[in-house]
Amino acid sequence: MYRPQNLRIPGPTFVPQSVLAASARPLINHRGPEFAALLAALTRALQDFLRTEHDVLILTASGSGAMEAAIANTLSSGDKVLAFSGGAFGERFAAIAKAYGVEARRVDVPYGRAIEPDLVRDELAKEKGKDGAKAVLLTHNETSTGVLNPVKDIAAVVRESGKLLLVDSVSGAGCSELEIDEWGIDVCVTASQKAWGAPPGVSMITMGPRAWKAYEKSNLPKAYFDLGSYKASLEKAQTPATPAVTVFIALQESLRLMAEEGLEAIIRRHRDLARATRRGLQAVNLQLFADERYASPAVTAFRPPARVDARNLIRILRDEHDTIVAGGQGKMEGQLVRVAHLGFVTLQDIVAFFSALELTLRDLNQPVEPGIAISAALRTYAESTQQQSSRPAARAASRPAADPVATRR
Amino acid sequence: MYRPQNLRIPGPTFVPQSVLAASARPLINHRGPEFAALLAALTRALQDFLRTEHDVLILTASGSGAMEAAIANTLSSGDKVLAFSGGAFGERFAAIAKAYGVEARRVDVPYGRAIEPDLVRDELAKEKGKDGAKAVLLTHNETSTGVLNPVKDIAAVVRESGKLLLVDSVSGAGCSELEIDEWGIDVCVTASQKAWGAPPGVSMITMGPRAWKAYEKSNLPKAYFDLGSYKASLEKAQTPATPAVTVFIALQESLRLMAEEGLEAIIRRHRDLARATRRGLQAVNLQLFADERYASPAVTAFRPPARVDARNLIRILRDEHDTIVAGGQGKMEGQLVRVAHLGFVTLQDIVAFFSALELTLRDLNQPVEPGIAISAALRTYAESTQQQSSRPAARAASRPAADPVATRR
Numbered sequence: 001m002y003r004p005q006n007l008r009i010p011g012p013t014f015v016p017q018s019v020l021a022a023s024a025r026p027l028i029n030h031r032g033p034e035f036a037a038l039l040a041a042l043t044r045a046l047q048d049f050l051r052t053e054h055d056v057l058i059l060t061a062s063g064s065g066a067m068e069a070a071i072a073n074t075l076s077s078g079d080k081v082l083a084f085s086g087g088a089f090g091e092r093f094a095a096i097a098k099a100y101g102v103e104a105r106r107v108d109v110p111y112g113r114a115i116e117p118d119l120v121r122d123e124l125a126k127e128k129g130k131d132g133a134k135a136v137l138l139t140h141n142e143t144s145t146g147v148l149n150p151v152k153d154i155a156a157v158v159r160e161s162g163k164l165l166l167v168d169s170v171s172g173a174g175c176s177e178l179e180i181d182e183w184g185i186d187v188c189v190t191a192s193q194k195a196w197g198a199p200p201g202v203s204m205i206t207m208g209p210r211a212w213k214a215y216e217k218s219n220l221p222k223a224y225f226d227l228g229s230y231k232a233s234l235e236k237a238q239t240p241a242t243p244a245v246t247v248f249i250a251l252q253e254s255l256r257l258m259a260e261e262g263l264e265a266i267i268r269r270h271r272d273l274a275r276a277t278r279r280g281l282q283a284v285n286l287q288l289f290a291d292e293r294y295a296s297p298a299v300t301a302f303r304p305p306a307r308v309d310a311r312n313l314i315r316i317l318r319d320e321h322d323t324i325v326a327g328g329q330g331k332m333e334g335q336l337v338r339v340a341h342l343g344f345v346t347l348q349d350i351v352a353f354f355s356a357l358e359l360t361l362r363d364l365n366q367p368v369e370p371g372i373a374i375s376a377a378l379r380t381y382a383e384s385t386q387q388q389s390s391r392p393a394a395r396a397a398s399r400p401a402a403d404p405v406a407t408r409r
Numbered sequence: 410m411y412r413p414q415n416l417r418i419p420g421p422t423f424v425p426q427s428v429l430a431a432s433a434r435p436l437i438n439h440r441g442p443e444f445a446a447l448l449a450a451l452t453r454a455l456q457d458f459l460r461t462e463h464d465v466l467i468l469t470a471s472g473s474g475a476m477e478a479a480i481a482n483t484l485s486s487g488d489k490v491l492a493f494s495g496g497a498f499g500e501r502f503a504a505i506a507k508a509y510g511v512e513a514r515r516v517d518v519p520y521g522r523a524i525e526p527d528l529v530r531d532e533l534a535k536e537k538g539k540d541g542a543k544a545v546l547l548t549h550n551e552t553s554t555g556v557l558n559p560v561k562d563i564a565a566v567v568r569e570s571g572k573l574l575l576v577d578s579v580s581g582a583g584c585s586e587l588e589i590d591e592w593g594i595d596v597c598v599t600a601s602q603k604a605w606g607a608p609p610g611v612s613m614i615t616m617g618p619r620a621w622k623a624y625e626k627s628n629l630p631k632a633y634f635d636l637g638s639y640k641a642s643l644e645k646a647q648t649p650a651t652p653a654v655t656v657f658i659a660l661q662e663s664l665r666l667m668a669e670e671g672l673e674a675i676i677r678r679h680r681d682l683a684r685a686t687r688r689g690l691q692a693v694n695l696q697l698f699a700d701e702r703y704a705s706p707a708v709t710a711f712r713p714p715a716r717v718d719a720r721n722l723i724r725i726l727r728d729e730h731d732t733i734v735a736g737g738q739g740k741m742e743g744q745l746v747r748v749a750h751l752g753f754v755t756l757q758d759i760v761a762f763f764s765a766l767e768l769t770l771r772d773l774n775q776p777v778e779p780g781i782a783i784s785a786a787l788r789t790y791a792e793s794t795q796q797q798s799s800r801p802a803a804r805a806a807s808r809p810a811a812d813p814v815a816t817r818r
Contacts, residue, residue, distance in 0.1 A: 004435070005435070005437070007435070007436060007437070007438065009438050009440075011651060012436040012437075012438075012439065012651065012654055013436070014435075014436070015435070015436050020433040020434075020435070021433060023432060023433055023655060024429040024430060024432055024433035025429070026413070026414070026416070026423075026424065026429070027416060027421040027422070027423065027424050027602075027608060028414070028416070028421075028733075029416065029418050029421075029733045029735075030421065030609070031418075031735070032727070032733060060469075060470060060471050060474075060609070060610050061469060061470050061474065061633060062469050062650040062651040062652070062653070063650070063651065064632070064633050064649070064650035064651075065469075065470065065633040065650070068632050068633045072630075095632070096632040096633075099630050099631060099632040099635070100630040100632070101630060191651070193436075193651060193654075199436060199653065199654060199655040199656075200439070200469070200651045200652065200653055200654055200655075201469050201610040201611075201652075201653025201654075201655070201656055202610075220630065221481075221508050221509040221510060221629065221630060222508060223473070223477050223504070223505040223508040223509070224470060224473050224474040224477045224505075224634075225633075226508070240473070241471040241472070241473035241474070242420060242421065242471040242472065242473075242600070242602060242609045243471070243609065243610075244471075244608065244609055244610025244653060244656065245421055245608060245609055245610075246432060246608040246609075246610070246655070246656070246659075247608075247610055247653065247655070247656075250655075318441070324437075324438045324441060326438075326440070
């Protein structure tokens, strides 16, 4: 039976047809000239999107593998790091450091709250001197709670301290502002199946000059994730081990689509769709989980109605209304619903999500006025884009017809 | 311009159209019921093909990542291992161990020669007692030289010693005899883009009971490759991090095709096509590199004609005749040509290779009687399959018409 899914989880995100088709091309030699050209072009395109002139290395591993590479290539056993965390992925970054014998002092903020620059400043003040932390671990977009941490301002604080800044931007890069060189981020990781709208299996890691200096001194064991070998291979336009060729090819096609839209327009689209999503949820009295000031452009977490288990709501959305969302992770299981608006997502996808959600609420005996969430979302979106149109510079880019993803299917 | 390639490298191997099409299906939730069913079915199918009732864990990483997992999950810092090597991949296995602070005593055999059970017995005799090696690292099919090491007999020797046996069968599994449980192999790794005929990006690792016992004591750092977390996740039909979903789906389709053919028939086909390839090469006076007694069913290495750089021959094959083969690795660069007959390969592919090779030899002013290599290959193949037909038990399976891959394109 034909039942297309509206995939609204924060990765794997929706993959456009042309990207899927690219991934199904016949295999090529990963040591031949065709792959060499692909790898060089992919690397340049990623440097553009990640706003760095330094190294971008592409790993055949998911984002967690790249997070491990960030640790293993810059730190040594017994080193101390300051690990800020506001959710499952902040916790994971610290846990990876600990697995490598790095002392990770975790500074937690409550789930749903952002890591604020003042907190980072205060904690860094405790880490002065030779025994202080060598690096700061930071999550950019905390996928588990829907919080976008203010990396720009935090990076400025970390820079003053002279410590290394390792950023997990697995789900932040490509959908929110991120200026790797300008902000002074030493290592940053992201993954193919997030904003990039490609299949999972590939992750990307940036290494700035301070990170390479740290690499020289790092004594943590590394082989598959040894970024020195990636850099040496890249000079021959190769990878040290066999790469996930089909995902690389897919990623090149998704980056082509993204370049047509333009990074600024992509960031604006995410911000506007996220806002529309929040207003739509509030219109049906669902409680948003994250601090509104730091609401994620990638994913919105909300509480189910009173006395409803989130897992039940998620199951009905899936089984009855073909809409796939995520639940809470770890200690938030059963308490949260997370709907993503990440990657190649359009206003129509959000409208479809709300039509499914309204029907699900009815199924849960929580009926709402039909269309009320959709109307709120559409009104909010119209307001956002209208404001942009009134600013002359933004006019051309904000015209919906210019959006190449609008007609993608 | 339409110029299909005859991809004759030892991985990525040719991927059938139905496998490519499977990999281009819309993405699914890696935490949902559809992926859970896929992972469970994939795991069972791999247990069948790898002849093990113990754990098969599927990693989002290439084969080198799984080799690292084999080391990091069973050994501890300061442990000693005995690393047998006859080529680039034997060397890599030892190098990974060293990167983790494991003392790897390398025992090298000349390139092109096999690691023989007597050598293993002699070397193990030096490793008795508390300070002896804890494990043996062994390459099954040495892709860089085209040698298939006699793992069955070596495993019997290693079992007597009580040491762990870690086998790199990245390019051996699925195309040659391999009885993981019966032979007593503790850890074995393979990868999607080899005999399995799926795109690269996924590797598989088996863990037997002795390996899990070693895991409990292992203190090497591991996070992304922590097999304990893979096993725990598998019990929920999940993976610890986001898996390469599209490659998993492709692998399921290629395993379906392989199950239709049957493992015994696949092994026979590889053996017969390898033999036909060797006889074809000899018919045009090209010197085979590997010891004939241990010739690989996956890949055949040969020397270029006198005074011809292998790289030049490989370039002409590629640029003029659309046939992609591999060269020598490391110190063998420029001295070897490697042609693969691995995965979904048919007699027609071998014929096509020889037609390209004959033309290339002509281009290199080494003309040969047109069709002489092809005839030798066809004659050898006919002899092999005729012998099988005369054995009643083999008759049904050896009929070419029953081979599902013959009409695959």
